[in-house]
Amino acid sequence: MASVIRENVWYSEEHEWVLDLGDGTVKIGISDIAQHRLGDIVFVELPDLGQEVEAEDGIGTIESVKTVADLFTPVGGTVLEINGKLESAPELVNEEPYDGGWMVRIRLKEDPNAAFAKLLDAKGYAEFIEK
Template sequence: MSEVLDNLLYSEEHEWAQQAAGQVVRIGITDHAQHLLGDIVFVEFPDVGSSITAGDSVGSIESVKTVSELYSPVSGKVTRINDALEASPELINDQPYGEGWIFEVEIEGEFAAIAGLLDAAAYRELLSE
């Protein structure tokens, strides 16, 4: 079974969100998603400084099997991308919740109030369906 961390929020599209500092939220794909994709070879990032809306496609992830859209689970302004993935996209496979994070977004409002995201228990239930 895929690893699901209790301290993260999850989207139905298999992205995770974690409060990094203040209004900044770190985004990545879940362990489940990286298993489905297989060996990841390239990441197309959203542009730093761009405004994004929750649920919108903001980039893509290419694996040896397929190319998958990357959706943002939150709305806000992209403040940072994980440059390490340009040289080592396999970090997503190795550490999807650690060094394999993809980008950060500055949100308005409280992280805990982000609508539409699942807590760990609800995400585990989604995976079991």
């Protein structure tokens, strides 16, 4: 099955996506490609609410039946919300990586244009994964 690359999100080279919510906050998760590579996800560890993070900081781990992978934040800011559903249903990351499987919501510490400047759009991400 072909992996889905959404047009309305930004991507990091570590395979996280960032959705601009338009109010100075973003949702972050892992791409469809990343969840396919990890396999069946059995546990997700997320950061504490209120935690201050810098772009590229490790903010948790994703455990699958095959491996444990670090979760990084592509943008800096303050953790406002974590997806509590993942505690009892980590498989949402496999089933709905861009919807029910989102991981954290962060209030950006900088202007969105500056925050997204180092990230890839859908076309750029598709080209990156082809390499």
